[in-house]
Amino acid sequence: MTDLSNDAHARGLDDRDPLPTLRGEFHIPMHGDAEQAYFCGNSLGLQPKGARAMVEEVLDKWARDAVEGHFLQPAPWMPYHELVREPLAAVVGAQPSEVVAMNSLTANLHLMLASFYRPTRERPAILMEAGAFPSDRYALESQVRFHGFDPAMDLVEVEPDECDGTFSMAAIERAIAQHGPRLAAVVWPGVQYRSGQAFDLAEIARLGHAAGAIVGFDLAHAVGNLPLHLHDSGADFAVWCHYKYMNSGPGAVAGCFVHERHARTDRPRFAGWWGHDQSSRFRMGPDFVPTSGADGWQLSNPPILGLAPLRASLDQFTRTGMEALRAKSERLTGYLESLIRAHLADVLQIVTPREAERRGAQLSLRVAGGRTQGRALFEYLSGHGILGDWREPDVIRISPAPLYNTHADVLRFARAVEAWRDGR
Numbered sequence: 567m568t569d570l571s572n573d574a575h576a577r578g579l580d581d582r583d584p585l586p587t588l589r590g591e592f593h594i595p596m597h598g599d600a601e602q603a604y605f606c607g608n609s610l611g612l613q614p615k616g617a618r619a620m621v622e623e624v625l626d627k628w629a630r631d632a633v634e635g636h637f638l639q640p641a642p643w644m645p646y647h648e649l650v651r652e653p654l655a656a657v658v659g660a661q662p663s664e665v666v667a668m669n670s671l672t673a674n675l676h677l678m679l680a681s682f683y684r685p686t687r688e689r690p691a692i693l694m695e696a697g698a699f700p701s702d703r704y705a706l707e708s709q710v711r712f713h714g715f716d717p718a719m720d721l722v723e724v725e726p727d728e729c730d731g732t733f734s735m736a737a738i739e740r741a742i743a744q745h746g747p748r749l750a751a752v753v754w755p756g757v758q759y760r761s762g763q764a765f766d767l768a769e770i771a772r773l774g775h776a777a778g779a780i781v782g783f784d785l786a787h788a789v790g791n792l793p794l795h796l797h798d799s800g801a802d803f804a805v806w807c808h809y810k811y812m813n814s815g816p817g818a819v820a821g822c823f824v825h826e827r828h829a830r831t832d833r834p835r836f837a838g839w840w841g842h843d844q845s846s847r848f849r850m851g852p853d854f855v856p857t858s859g860a861d862g863w864q865l866s867n868p869p870i871l872g873l874a875p876l877r878a879s880l881d882q883f884t885r886t887g888m889e890a891l892r893a894k895s896e897r898l899t900g901y902l903e904s905l906i907r908a909h910l911a912d913v914l915q916i917v918t919p920r921e922a923e924r925r926g927a928q929l930s931l932r933v934a935g936g937r938t939q940g941r942a943l944f945e946y947l948s949g950h951g952i953l954g955d956w957r958e959p960d961v962i963r964i965s966p967a968p969l970y971n972t973h974a975d976v977l978r979f980a981r982a983v984e985a986w987r988d989g990r
């Protein structure tokens with residue numbers, strides 16, 4: 567199983583895998599004459615070959631039909647975002663009316679906080695993880711300030727309590743219990759970007775709600791990576807991007823979930839015409855009447871060219887299904903883990919939790935010898951067509967994406983690390 571020299575074994579695992587790879591449906595970047603072993607799907611997923619046709623369809627329609635493209639078949643632009651609604655709801659485990667593709671992740675986080683973070687003098691605080699992705703922290707800190715509160719007091723950052731910088735559920739529970747009476751909101755990641763740790767979202771939502779707080783999730787690293795059950799989790803809102811595991815291109819249009827119990831909310835919101843009740847939107851009246859569901863948080867008419875690749879990507883997720891994809895992901899990441907533990911433990915320490923239910927595709931690997939050795943290994947790998955990504959000061963993140971990565975890719979990575987170690 568873990569023999570580093572046995573190509574045939576890795577190929578056999580690929581050939582016999584219950585979910586045949588969709589690698590042939592992707593553009594795989596080249597390294598010289600060979601394909602890269604690309605492990606950066608947690609940063610920018612590869613391009614599905616079908617994306618080009620979707621974009622060209624829009625360009626052709628624009629050339630041919632101009633303004634009438636809003637109404638003419640196929641795929642008129644006026645209801646274009648509805649084309650992605652159902653497949654997207656399936657990916658995140660939501661009802662179709664609970665999801666909408668719009669804006670970017672950070673913009674959606676602000677829009678959600680504008681509605682759901684309603685601090686009072688008694689309950690001003692937001693609870694988040696320490697070491698969060700900077701944009702999340704900037705957003706939450708600026709929201710606290712915007713409402714006239716002091717982040718030093720009212721942005722509560724839970725410190726990781728496990729030795730590799732991960733969080734036990736007990737630590738999250740303790741923090742919510744300790745700050746509960748002052749909490750207006752809990753905002754937590756589905757998968758932590760640095761460590762790759764996955765969280766029990768339903769349990770976090772339960773704890774947050776029991777404390778009287780609103781609960782929202784940042785699913786940037788979870789969507790398309792783990793099966794999600796957003797509706798059943800009870801979360802109030804969630805936001806995510808589509809350029810990582812969802813393979814919809816750089817800066818792709820993002821996603822947003824609003825639980826159906828808020829469908830007709832009278833909570834304040836930042837409004838725009840695309841969130842207005844559709845039946846009367848074009849009467850162009852002065853008063854905003856929100857359409858129900860997540861659609862009611864849209865501001866502008868959507869960037870159709872930006873949405874087009876998402877259709878190609880979602881088609882792949884619909885054909886494979888999140889459960890089958892996750893099962894394959896566990897096999898690939900489990901294989902990566904077993905090779906590292908058997909052969910490379912003196913070079914790479916796995917920071918990501920060991921239990922499959924506490925991680926997604928990504929393993930975060932701390933390189934022995936610190937930054938200098940870490941950079942040397944990272945550059946050696948890049949020079950051999952093996953692309954992970956680097957997180958200061960000493961971590962390489964490797965994310966086998968089950969739609970296009972193979973056991974052979976994983977073996978290639980492990981062999982290259984071995985060759986670097988033995989050649990030092």
Ligand SMILES: Cc1ncc(COP(=O)(O)O)c(C=O)c1O
Pocket residue numbers: 670671672673699701702755759784786787807820
């Ligand atoms: C966890 C997390 N939050 C927020 C962002 C920022 O996303 P955007 O630039 O799409 O707003 C990212 C981007 O990678 C991320 O990984």
